[in-house]
Amino acid sequence: MASATMQTGIFEDLQRKIDEDTAIKDALRDIVQSLEKQDRNTQSTLSRVHSTPPAKLGGIIEAAQSSIQEEIQIVRQLEVVASQHPYYKFNYAWTRQMQDVCYSILLCGYLGGFGKPASGQLLTIEEVGGLMGVPVNLKERDAFHLTIEEYLLALVSLIEELSRLARNSVTLGEFRRPLQISQFVKDVHAGFQILNLKNDALRKRSDGIKYRVKDVEDVVYDLSLRGLLPKD
Amino acid sequence: MAKKRDYSTMSASAPSPYIGMFEQFRTELDEHYDRRERIIKASRDITAASKKIIFTLQRIRQLAQPLSPHIVKGNQQYYDAISTQFAAVSKDLQGLNAHRYARQISGGCQEYIEAATFQHYLTTANLLPYSDAAAQMRLLDATGVGVELSVEDYILGVYDMTGELMKFAITAMATSGTLPTPSTSSDAPQKVEADADVASDKRNVLTDLRELRSALEALDPGLGPFAKEAEKKMEVMRSSVEKVERALYGLTVRGAERPKGWMPDVMDGGRGLEVEG
Numbered sequence: 001m002a003s004a005t006m007q008t009g010i011f012e013d014l015q016r017k018i019d020e021d022t023a024i025k026d027a028l029r030d031i032v033q034s035l036e037k038q039d040r041n042t043q044s045t046l047s048r049v050h051s052t053p054p055a056k057l058g059g060i061i062e063a064a065q066s067s068i069q070e071e072i073q074i075v076r077q078l079e080v081v082a083s084q085h086p087y088y089k090f091n092y093a094w095t096r097q098m099q100d101v102c103y104s105i106l107l108c109g110y111l112g113g114f115g116k117p118a119s120g121q122l123l124t125i126e127e128v129g130g131l132m133g134v135p136v137n138l139k140e141r142d143a144f145h146l147t148i149e150e151y152l153l154a155l156v157s158l159i160e161e162l163s164r165l166a167r168n169s170v171t172l173g174e175f176r177r178p179l180q181i182s183q184f185v186k187d188v189h190a191g192f193q194i195l196n197l198k199n200d201a202l203r204k205r206s207d208g209i210k211y212r213v214k215d216v217e218d219v220v221y222d223l224s225l226r227g228l229l230p231k232d
Numbered sequence: 233m234a235k236k237r238d239y240s241t242m243s244a245s246a247p248s249p250y251i252g253m254f255e256q257f258r259t260e261l262d263e264h265y266d267r268r269e270r271i272i273k274a275s276r277d278i279t280a281a282s283k284k285i286i287f288t289l290q291r292i293r294q295l296a297q298p299l300s301p302h303i304v305k306g307n308q309q310y311y312d313a314i315s316t317q318f319a320a321v322s323k324d325l326q327g328l329n330a331h332r333y334a335r336q337i338s339g340g341c342q343e344y345i346e347a348a349t350f351q352h353y354l355t356t357a358n359l360l361p362y363s364d365a366a367a368q369m370r371l372l373d374a375t376g377v378g379v380e381l382s383v384e385d386y387i388l389g390v391y392d393m394t395g396e397l398m399k400f401a402i403t404a405m406a407t408s409g410t411l412p413t414p415s416t417s418s419d420a421p422q423k424v425e426a427d428a429d430v431a432s433d434k435r436n437v438l439t440d441l442r443e444l445r446s447a448l449e450a451l452d453p454g455l456g457p458f459a460k461e462a463e464k465k466m467e468v469m470r471s472s473v474e475k476v477e478r479a480l481y482g483l484t485v486r487g488a489e490r491p492k493g494w495m496p497d498v499m500d501g502g503r504g505l506e507v508e509g
Contacts, residue, residue, distance in 0.1 A: 010361045011447045017383045022454035088331035092457075124253060137260065142328040148257055190247070191254035198265045 027081055028093045035074040035097045042067040042104045049111060050168040054119070054177060061113040068108060068131075071101050075132050079144040087142050095150060102128055102146060102154035107161060110184075120180045122188070125151040149202055152192075156205045159185055163212040166219045175223055176230050182216045189213050267324045271336040274317040278340030281310040281317075282347040286396055289351055293404050295412040295437065296357040311372075314344060319373040330380060338385050344369065345381070345389025350396045357414035357435070359444070362386045384458045387451065391465035394444055398472035401437040402479045411436040411480060438476050445473050 045064045052060060078094055109116055109123040114131060116123075128146060129136035135145040162181045169177040189209050197203040223229050285307045292303065317340070325333060345365055352360035360368075365386055370378030404412045413436040448469060453459040 009447075010359065011387075011451055014362055014383050014387060015451055018452065018454055018458075025454070025456065086331045087328060088334070122250065138328060139260075140328065148260055152257065187248035187250050191250040191257075194251065194254050195258050196262055196265070198268075 024081075024085060024090065025093060028078070028090055031074060031078045031081060032094045032097050035071060035078065035094070035101065038067065038071045038074055039097065039100045039104055042071060042108075043100075046104065046107055046111075050165060051172070053172050054169075054174055057111060057119075061108060061111055064104070064108045065113050068101070068104055071104065072132055075101060075134065079134055082144045087138075087144060091147075095147075098146060099150045099153045099157070101132070102150055103157040103161075105131055106154055106158045110158065110162070119177075120184055122155075122184070152202055153205055155188060156209060159188060159209050159212050163215040166216045170219060170223065175228050178216065178219045178223060179229065182213075182220045185209075185213050185216050267329070268333060268336055271321050271324055271333045274321040275337050275340035277317045278314050279343040281313040282340075282343040285310045285347040286350055289347070289354060290396070290399055290403065292354050292400070293408060293412070295354065296414040298355060299351070315372045315374065318369070318379050319376050322373040322376040322379050325379050326377060334382065337379065338382075338388075341369070341379070341381060341385040342389040342392060345386055346392040346396065349390055349393045350400075353393070353397065353440075354400070357440070359390070365389075384461075387448075387453075388458075388461055388465060390444070391448065391462065391469050394441060394448075394469045395472050397437055397441050397444075398476050401441070401476045404437070405479050405483055409483065411438055411483075413437075438473075438480060441473050441476060445469060 042064055045060060045067055048060050049057065075098070082090065082094065105114070105128050106123055108114060109121060109127075110119060112119040112121075114123065114127075123131075125136045125146065125148065128151065132146060135141075135143060136151070137148050138145040162185060166178040166181045169175075169181075192206050192209055195206075197206060220229070288303055288307050288310075292299070321337065325337060348365055348368060349360045352358065362381075362383060366381040369381045373379060401411060404410065413434060448466065451462075453462040
């Protein structure tokens with residue numbers, strides 16, 4: 001015997017579940033937005049590097065580092081909220097911003113921040129995770145972490161920024177840095193080339209690295225042609 | 233161009249210091265891509281088998297009746313295929329990875345729910361509740377942990393099921409001149425046109441469709457990818473209900489004039505977005 005009506009009331013239960021998720025997304029959005037805001041601050045500080053001679057970078061790096069410390073505080077807040085839920089259920093809500101934080105850290109580290117003895121160094125994913133205070137590349141444990149994809153996408157952003165910095169270094173009369181950047185960009189490019197990427201965001205973005213390699217090579221070429229490269 | 237090599241030789245010789253790090257990434261990413269591809273493939277196969285089940289179910293003309301043995305027998309192979317596929321990927325969809333590949337398995341889950349809810353409606357004239365659907369889906373992986381059904385996939389599957397109800401209703405009207413009802417299907421079919429039964433509160437496929445429609449319309453999907461998908465399916469569902477209403481209108485107005493076996497051309501509309509003008 002069929003009941004008088006279809007049991008469409010069961011959607012009420014589902015609505016409650018959807019509403020719960022909506023509330024979580026709202027809470028996450030607030031944190032992620034403040035993270036985004038803080039990262040804009042860091043980026044605006046770091047962008048001064050294009051018009052500052054390397055010898056005077058100290059102040060910029062210091063300012064960027066303390067802004068990044070603020071970001072890391074927000075990442076910690078994010079971790080607290082995100083850890084209460086399956087990681088990948090909501091990770092789309094913060095993955096862009098985590099990439100951005102990672103990129104800021106990588107750029108700052110490359111310029112000699114975070115206790116790196118010299119410029120031109122690449123912070124590993126473990127080092128970045130260590131600075132953020134979050135685990136990296138988790139495979140079994142379901143917890144908040146920095147993913148390989150986020151790190152690699154941030155690395156692509158770093159390459160793009162450095163190719164710009166190579167040109168602007170020349171404008172500043174700094175001819176050594178383009179050489180250093182050229183070497184670095186080629187080394188990272190060589191790394192990306194051994195990955196078997198499938199059609200996704202990482203593939204699309206990393207496809208552009210070869211053009212950045214060429215951009216920087218062109219700068220070095222221009223310098224070498226005019227005998228402007230440092231002799232040692 | 234030849235000149236370019238003058239300075240580049242210095243880098244060409246030494247291998248990149250980051251190769252080791254990237255080799256590690258490669259291992260991890262390969263694992264991830266392989267898993268993702270397995271899941272995509274399973275999802276496609278589940279979708280195809282579910283479509284075949286639905287196709288067979290569309291040969292049914294009555295409501296709230298047990299499935300005839302030849303339909304059960306005919307569909308068994310597709311249920312087996314679905315079981316095999318769910319079992320093949322259930323391990324890939326556990327723990328941390330349960331949500332990681334949600335987008336990849338979603339299509340298969342939705343299509344399966346469409347078939348399961350449709351079959352449940354045909355045999356019981358009721359909507360298969362989420363908890364039962366989730367339990368059913370978990371059981372498909374008889375020996376393993378099973379695949380978890382998300383609320384979102386369930387709802388999207390129900391949206392699609394309304395399209396099947398539309399086809400079922402219209403085919404029944406076209407072939408027998410009546411709208412299937414749960415209460416009368418065991419007795420002699422009642423003619424719809426008699427005594428404006430339509431207007432009464434008796435249940436039939438159309439009243440159920442309308443009820444589903446209003447329940448789905450009342451649902452607030454929030455924001456995000458699910459909301460976007462639900463919005464698209466909402467349009468299709470609305471036009472499905474309208475197609476049945478039009479067909480019933482035709483049946484009521486022209487009823488007796490209609491030659492036996494005449495099919496309204498809405499049949500072709502299927503699940504397309506187009507609402508015929």
